[in-house]
Amino acid sequence: MxxxxxxxxxxxxxxxxxxxxxxxxxxxxxxxxxxxxxxxxxxxxxxxxxxxxxxxxxxxxxxxxxxxxxxxxxxxxxxxxSAEHELWEPGGDWRADLRRVAHQTRALMRRHPWVPRLMSPVYGFSPHALRYLEHCLACLDPLDAPYGTKLELIAMLNGMVTTYVRNELDTAERVRALPWSEAEENEVRMAYLGSRIGTGAYPRMAAAFTEDAGPIDLEAVFERAVARVVDAFAPR
Amino acid sequence: MxxxxxxxxxxxxxxxxxxxxxxxxxxxxxxxxxxxxxxxxxxxxxxxxxxxxxxxxxxxxxxxxxxxxxxxxxxxxxxxxSAEHELWEPGGDWRADLRRVAHQTRALMRRHPWVPRLMSPVYGFSPHALRYLEHCLACLDPLDAPYGTKLELIAMLNGMVTTYVRNELDTAERVRALPWSEAEENEVRMAYLGSRIGTGAYPRMAAAFTEDAGPIDLEAVFERAVARVVDAFAPR
DNA sequence: CCTAGTTACGTACACCGTACGCAGTGCGGT
DNA sequence: ACCGCACTGCGTACGGTGTACGTAACTAGG
The missing domain is CATH 1.10.10.60 (Homeodomain-like)
Structure with missing residues (x-):
């Protein structure tokens, strides 16, 4: 025994x-x-x-x-x-391939909203996670950089996608346990935020809110964020 | 009632x-x-x-x-x-100021290792969080960009710092509940990882591990990541 | 002064992860 | 062929959790 x-x-x-x-x-x-x-x-x-x-x-x-x-x-x-990750043959444009990876990961997490909450570096050793990581490295073959840099890029991209989708979805996951709706909560929070900003103690935030009154396009914000992370590793 | x-x-x-x-x-x-x-x-x-x-x-x-x-x-x-955030008078170099913000946030999270696990967008409305956000915006005054872009930068930087420190520390938090030590667990995980890589199914990961055998410098990795995020928003 | 609203808090309930012990099952060694 | 034992399945039980509810004490407003 x-x-x-x-x-x-x-x-x-x-x-x-x-x-x-x-x-x-x-x-x-x-x-x-x-x-x-x-x-x-x-x-x-x-x-x-x-x-x-x-x-x-x-x-x-x-x-x-x-x-x-x-x-x-x-x-x-x-x-x-993680087995749901589609692994394709990289096409030679590593930036396009990495953007595709990011979008696919986001789609996976939207199918399974609990995934971001469970993401942890220790889970990176699972069989399908290893396959995924190897695929990301394969996408980066055209990039002339040491593996250390490539791994930093992958970690940063994955972390950004996870954080982003988490912020987008865990409130929805959270609201399931609350006795009121997400819309109601948002309304109350926004009302409080407005009352705070109205005090004049936060002039820049006030300016930010008057500048952009329209609803934010989550899709476009995500797109920009992915591009920024990827481009940050592109040789100048 | x-x-x-x-x-x-x-x-x-x-x-x-x-x-x-x-x-x-x-x-x-x-x-x-x-x-x-x-x-x-x-x-x-x-x-x-x-x-x-x-x-x-x-x-x-x-x-x-x-x-x-x-x-x-x-x-x-x-x-x-969040009240522990030190808010200084921005010096005019927004990139330097933002790097300082990142380092300070990291130090705060290392003092309170449970903070990354509790980080959520809904907590951004608390009084001290508002003060912190206003300060970040003040640091970004010299940057000529719409507030929408500035907020995206702040969100990305904060998310990256949170993710990074979380990966660094929540294993330590986690190991407190385990009946064995973190070193023991790492040893077992590394042994398993070695056995998987040894199968030849992951040639790039194998190359990555033989390339960099030395211990990674967490401090330098963090420094690089912060610089990359900040530089990604700098006008070219 | 009275009474309504508030604080303090004991009890109780439903649920959680899991240690432990027991019965049944089928392979390995003899 | 036949034990013996390692394994599966699972009921019970323990110590923990968040919190609904009821009651007693207390104090400010009318």
Whole structure:
């Protein structure tokens, strides 16, 4: 009997089956898919061990045969949706390819609004994350720069996309738990903001708000941000 | 009796006292300070209503006289540490001023490692956050650009700093709850990564790892990232 | 002065992650 | 062929969480 709880382990290094005893009723992918299904439908906070087990159709504690801790379940979830990344043959224009990567990542996160909240550097080791990273590096083959710089570019782009989509969506995820609507909350916040600005203590913010009264085009803002990050690494 | 739970409200718009009834034993700042003290000392996960109440020296449910939901307690915490931002008179070189802002924000987050996890666009309305934003805009006075662009720059810089420090620190925050050390976990993860790379399926990652075997200088990486974001908005 | 609104807070509920123990199952070694 | 044991499945239980609700004490406004 191995003392499982006290030794560090990576979920991906642990074999899915060891050969002895009865065959497991589900695969690791089944578990991940059930958790993803719940997160997509009811939000990340609804992903509890009990709910996932119920969705899967087994007892709660049976989950711990597949996943040592809930943290690892999160890791499985991120890897599962990372499989949705479409990996194409890079076309030679690394800036265009990287912009395409950014847009695809954004689309993925909009399909699964809980992903930004789970993004962590430690999840970068999962199988599908490695494939994704290798693909990004392949896109950067035409760029004449050391790998260190390329990795910094990829990290910066991914971080920017994650932050951006997170700001765009986690309020929507958050509002699910609130007893009032997002529109109502925004209205109250804007009213408060207006009252603060009206005091005259923030002249530049006041100017900023009178300058641009129209609704902001999120799509265009994202487009510009991506281009700026990519161009920041282009040789002059 | 107002039905408090069903109407949206901003914590900052709610008056701290209404005049009727016994005087509150603590101020809102006392509550925030107690929560910050716990988060600094024991991590964000230790910030429970019971712990904060105990730290403050009152009953658990008394907290709800000061804060309608735990979410608002988080908002108070972020605002409380936002007061630590040093606001100087901008010197005319907006790029230098912005770099200084970035470094100061990073230092603040390193003092309070739980801040990146709580960063959310909705917290941008707190009093000290408004002061901070106005200061950033003041730094950007010499830059000839519409306020929309300036706000995009500030958002991008803040997001990058937050992401960066988060990646740097939340593993440390996370490891507090794990039954093994961060070094042990890193060793296991690196071993697994090596075994995956050894399969030859990721030639570029393999090349990247053989290229740069030395330890990475986090300070220099951060410096470069800040400079890149700032320079991306400089007129050519 | 009275009363309505507020503070303080104990109790209770539903839910969480997961340690533990037990029954059943089927492969590996003899 | 047959143990034995490692494994799966899972019920129970523990200590934690946020917070709804009810009650007692208190004080300012009419």
């Amino acid at each position: 191995a003392v499982r709880g006290a030794v560090p382990e990576v979920i991906w290094a642990r074999p899915e089956r060891t050969g002895r005893g009865p065959k497991p009723a589900y695969t690791r992918d089944d578990v991940a898919a059930a958790a993803v299904r719940i997160a997509d439908a009811q939000g990340l906070d609804a992903v509890s061990m009990r709910h996932v087990a119920a969705e899967l159709g087994c007892g709660t504690m049976s989950l711990y045969n597949y996943v040592p801790r809930k943290e690892d379940l999160y890791e499985l979830m991120v890897d599962a949706v | 107002a039905v408090r739970g069903a109407v949206p409200e901003v914590i900052w718009a709610r008056p701290e006292r209404t005049g009727r009834g016994p005087k509150p034993a603590y101020t809102r700042d006392d509550v925030a300070a107690a929560a910050v003290r716990i988060a600094d000392a024991q991590g964000l996960d230790a910030v429970s209503m019971r712990h904060v109440a105990a730290e403050l020296g009152c009953g658990t449910m008394s907290l709800y006289n000061y804060v309608p939901r735990k979410e608002d307690l988080y908002e108070l915490m972020v605002d409380a540490v």
